[in-house]
Amino acid sequence: xxxxxxxxxxxxxxxLAFDFTNGFHDxxxxxxxxxxxxxxxPKTAVALSGVLNLIGAFLSVEVAxxxxxxxxxxxxxxxxxxxxxxxxxxxxxxxxxxxxxVGGIVWNLxxxxxxxxSSSSHALFGGLIGATVAGLGWAxxxxxxxGSKLDGVVxxxxxxxxxxxxxxAVVAAVGxxxxxxxTAGIAARFTEQGFKWGQIGSAxxxxxxxxxxxxxxxxxxxxxxLIASGDWSDTKNIPFWVKAACAVAIAAGTYLGGWRIIRTLxxxxxxxxxxxxxxxxxxxxxxxxxxxxxxFALSTTHVATGSVLGSGLGRPGAQVRWAVAGRMVAAxxxxxxxxxxxxxxxxxxxxxxxxxxxxxxxxxxxxxxxVAMWLRSRAHQVSSDNVNDEWEATPxxxxxxxxxAAFHSDPxxxxxxxxxxxxxxxxxxxxxxxxxxxxxxxxxxxxVAAAN
Numbered sequence: 001x002x003x004x005x006x007x008x009x010x011x012x013x014x015x016l017a018f019d020f021t022n023g024f025h026d027x028x029x030x031x032x033x034x035x036x037x038x039x040x041x042p043k044t045a046v047a048l049s050g051v052l053n054l055i056g057a058f059l060s061v062e063v064a065x066x067x068x069x070x071x072x073x074x075x076x077x078x079x080x081x082x083x084x085x086x087x088x089x090x091x092x093x094x095x096x097x098x099x100x101x102v103g104g105i106v107w108n109l110x111x112x113x114x115x116x117x118s119s120s121s122h123a124l125f126g127g128l129i130g131a132t133v134a135g136l137g138w139a140x141x142x143x144x145x146x147g148s149k150l151d152g153v154v155x156x157x158x159x160x161x162x163x164x165x166x167x168x169a170v171v172a173a174v175g176x177x178x179x180x181x182x183t184a185g186i187a188a189r190f191t192e193q194g195f196k197w198g199q200i201g202s203a204x205x206x207x208x209x210x211x212x213x214x215x216x217x218x219x220x221x222x223x224x225x226l227i228a229s230g231d232w233s234d235t236k237n238i239p240f241w242v243k244a245a246c247a248v249a250i251a252a253g254t255y256l257g258g259w260r261i262i263r264t265l266x267x268x269x270x271x272x273x274x275x276x277x278x279x280x281x282x283x284x285x286x287x288x289x290x291x292x293x294x295x296f297a298l299s300t301t302h303v304a305t306g307s308v309l310g311s312g313l314g315r316p317g318a319q320v321r322w323a324v325a326g327r328m329v330a331a332x333x334x335x336x337x338x339x340x341x342x343x344x345x346x347x348x349x350x351x352x353x354x355x356x357x358x359x360x361x362x363x364x365x366x367x368x369x370x371v372a373m374w375l376r377s378r379a380h381q382v383s384s385d386n387v388n389d390e391w392e393a394t395p396x397x398x399x400x401x402x403x404x405a406a407f408h409s410d411p412x413x414x415x416x417x418x419x420x421x422x423x424x425x426x427x428x429x430x431x432x433x434x435x436x437x438x439x440x441x442x443x444x445x446x447x448v449a450a451a452n
Contacts, residue, residue, distance in 0.1 A: 002089075003089070003091055003355055003356050004089045004090055004091050004094065004229045004230075005229065006356045006359065006360075007091055007094045007095065007098065007229075007356065007359045008094060008225055008226070008228075008229040008231065010098060010359050010360070010362075010363050011094050011097050011098050011101070011221075011222070011225045012222055012225065013363075014098055014101045014102065014105070014363065014366065015097075015101055015218050015221050015222045015225070016218070016222075016245055016246065016249045017101075017105055017249075017366075018101050018104050018105050018108070018120075018124065018218060019214075019215065019218040019246050019249035019250045019253065020249045020250070020252060020253040020256075021104075021105055021108040021109060021112070021120070021253060022108070022120040022214050022217075022218070022250055022253060023050075023053060023249065023250040023251065023252065023253020023254040023255075023256070024112070024253040024254060024256045024257060024258040025108045025111070025112055025117075025118075025120050025253075025258050025261060026120055026210060026214065026254075026258070026300060026301060027046055027049055027253075027254050027257055027258050027261070027262060028117055028258060028261040028262040028264070028265040028266070028304070029117070029206060029210065029265075029284075029300045029301055029303075029304035030049050030203045030204075030206040030207040030210060030281075030300075030304070031045040031046060031048075031049050031203055031207070031262065032261075032262045032265035032266035032304070032308070033199060033203070033265075033266055033272050033276070033277035033280050033281055033308060033311075034196075034199045034200060034203045034277060034281070035262060035266055035387060035388065036266030036267055036272045036277065036388060037196065037199065037272055037273055037274045037276075037277045038388070039195075039196035039197075039199040039200055039274060039277065040199075040200060040203075042257070042259075042262075042384035042387055042388070043257075043384050045203075046254060046255050046256075046257040046384075047255055048200075048203075048204065048207070049203070049204075049207040049254050049255075050251045050252070050254040050255035051251070052204055052207035052208045052211060053207055053208075053210060053211030053215070053247075053250050053251045053254045054211065054247050054248070054250075054251035055208065055211065056207070056208040056209065056210065056211025056212040056213075056215070057211045057212065057215035057216075057243065057246060057247035057250060057251070058243060058247060059208075059211075059212045060212050060216065061216055061219060061237075061238045061243070062216075064216040064217075064219040064220035064223065064238055065078075065079030065220050065223055065224070065235055065236075065238070067216060067217050067220040067221075068128060068220065068221070068224065069142065070125070070142065070151070070152065070153075070156040070157070071125045071128060071129055071141065071142055071152070071153050071156070071157065072128050072129060072132040072140060072141055072142060073132075073136075073139075073140050073141070073142050074093060074096065074132065074136075074140070074224075075224065078235045079220075079223075079224070079227075079235040080227055080235050081093055081224060081227055081228045085228070086228060089229075089230075090228035090229045090230065091355075092135065093225075093228045094225055094228055094229065094359075095131075095135070095347060095350050095351065095358070095359060095362075096128070096131045096132055096135045096136075096347060097128070097131075097221060097224065097225055097228075098346070098350070098359060098362060098363070099127070099130075099131035099134070099135075099343045099344070099346035099347035099350060099362060100124070100127035100128035100129075100130070100131040100132070100343045101124070101127060101221065102127065102342065102343065102346045102362060102363075102365070102366045103123070103126060103127025103128075103130055103131065103339040103340065103341075103342035103343030103344075103346060104120070104123040104124035104126070104127040104128075104339055104343075105123075105127075105366060105370070106339075106342050106366065106369055106370075107123040107126070107127070107335060107338055107339040107342065108120055108123050109369070109370055109373045109374075110373065111123075111261075111331055111335075112258055112260055112261060112373075112377075113260070113373050113376060113377055114260075115260035115261055115263060115264040115268075115382070116261070116264065116327060116328055116331040117261050117264060117265050117301050117304070117305055117328060117331075118301060118328075118331045118332060118335050119161070119299035119300075119301045119302060119332070119335060120214065120301070121214065121217065121299055122157065122161065122299060122332075122335045122336055122339070123335055123339045124217060124221075124339075125153075125157055125336065125339075126335055126336035126337065126338065126339030126340040126343065127339040127340065127342060127343035128343065129141055129153065129336065129340050129343070130339065130340030130341055130342065130343030130344035130345075130347070131343040131344060131346065131347040133340070133344060134343070134344040134347040134348055134351075135347050135351070141153065153336075157336070160291070160298050160299070160302075161299060161302060161332065164287065164291070164298045164299065164302045164303050164306065165302045165303065165305060165306030165309075166306065167287055167306070168283055168284055168287045168302070168303045168304075168305075168306035168307045168310060169306040169307065169309050169310030169313065170310060171283040171286060171287060171307070171310065172279050172280045172283035172284070172306070172307040172308070172309075172310030172311045172314065173310035173311070173313045173314035174310075174314065175279035175282060175283050175310075175311075175314065176275065176276050176279040176280075176310065176311045176313075176314030176315050177314040177315075177316075179195075179275045179278065179279055180275060180314075180315060180316060183275065191274075191275070192274055195274035195275050195277070195278045196274050196277075198278040198281075198282065199274060199277045199278050199281050202278070202281035202282045202284070202285045203281050205285045205289075206281065206284060206285055206288065206300065206304070207254075209285075209288055209289070209300070210300055211247070211250060211251070213300070214250060214300075215246045215247055215250045218246045218249070218250070219238050219242050219243060219246045220238075222242050222245075222246070223238050223239065223242055226239070226242075257384065259382040259383050259384065259387045260377070260382045262387055263382050263387045263388075263389075263391075264324065264328075265304065265305060265308055266308075266387070266388070267387075267388065267389075267390070267391040268321060268324045268391050269305070269308050269309055269312060269320065269321055269324055269325060269328075270308065270309070270311065270312030270315075270318055270319060270320050270321065271318065271319065271391075272308070272311065272312075273315075275315075276311040276312070276314075276315055276318075277311070279307075279310075279311050279314065280304075280307040280308050280310070280311040281307070283307045283310065283311075284300075284303045284304050284306075284307040287303050287307075288300060288303055302332065305328060309325055321391070346362045346365070346366075349361060349362055349365070350362045
């Protein structure tokens with residue numbers, strides 16, 4: 001095998017790994033509220049979302065080959081790599097892509113570990129920007145386009161990142177207020193089922209849209225790598241095996257369920273009931289569909305989080321946990337630069353070592369970081385069994401033997417840890433009759449006390 005072929009193989013594997021993390025990292029966007037309100041059982045929710053992501057991935061590839069043009073200047077308008085980047089057989093461009101993907105994956109895993117919803121698209125763009133700056137200089141980044149329209153990092157990434165959660169929050173807050181106003185005085189048992197079906201419908205729509213939008217990014221990256229290596233030449237179509245592989249990867253990741261992030265979004269921001277969930281999901285779906293029609297690329301994570309926050313603001317007497325919201329916003333602010341720094345570092349390491357050894361070292365570093373974070377997550381597991389435990393503002397009980405104090409100093413991870421009393425409550429609910437469980441799910445309770 002040639003040097004280009006080996007690096008291409010590493011890029012393809014890494015791209016599919018990113019697609020997989022994109023799936024489980026973003027499951028919460030569609031299904032967190034449906035799980036929190038018990039409209040769907042946790043496993044049923046992620047299975048439904050996985051199937052719809054799989055279907056959505058095959059629906060459109062309109063922008064797959066030009067998706068990176070929004071942030072970096074490594075392609076022409078047709079989607080083909082720029083000729084000057086192919087002088088070395090494409091190895092240099094492949095290293096930039098590989099390093100950028102590593103930056104996106106590492107940031108996805110890190111935010112998953114601490115249970116923070118952040119944009120997988122921004123992580124990918126950040127990694128590619130960092131690797132491109134390291135490899136081609138600052139001129140290799142498309143900062144604002146040609147000025148004729150909203151384009152580049154500013155117009156396609158930063159501006160939507162600021163506006164989308166605000167718009168989604170306003171839409172969800174107004175929708176929640178209207179729902180409670182209209183249904184005031186009506187017993188919950190007469191409205192609960194309709195709201196739950198509304199949640200399922202809007203969550204399904206978001207899942208389908210997510211599969212369509214996010215799988216395209218990975219398809220485009222892999223096809224760009226294939227063109228750079230000389231293994232594909234059609235800039236109008238995506239190889240079927242690439243479509244299928246990306247669809248399966250994002251669906252498998254979605255089915256795995258990013259339970260830590262689902263817990264934060266479904267239980268951490270505010271206590272959600274079915275009317276709120278319907279307003280949040282419908283608001284998110286409306287903003288996503290409207291932005292797609294207008295040609296704006298929004299982060300589904302930002303939209304979904306803004307909608308959940310808005311549903312808390314719109315419900316009379318609801319508690320919004322602003323400390324959790326603040327940590328989410330902080331993660332959003334540093335996603336691009338953090339992923340960019342990782343991408344740049346990976347490019348420098350690969351370039352310093354050079355050739356196949358350099359690309360292999362970058363890949364090995366990714367594997368090592370991924371395994372380390374997975375092992376770290378085993379200390380306090382969040383799964384379908386405890387994802388709906390009541391949210392605790394402060395941890396209780398001693399640290400598990402052998403666990404470091406540093407872990408419990410992390411406010412996000414500490415908030416997410418299920419405890420014995422909470423597990424006992426959940427077991428009691430599970431063993432209760434079905435009608436009681438339904439009533440508990442739809443009641444509009446007072447904010448849960450901090451200590452379980």
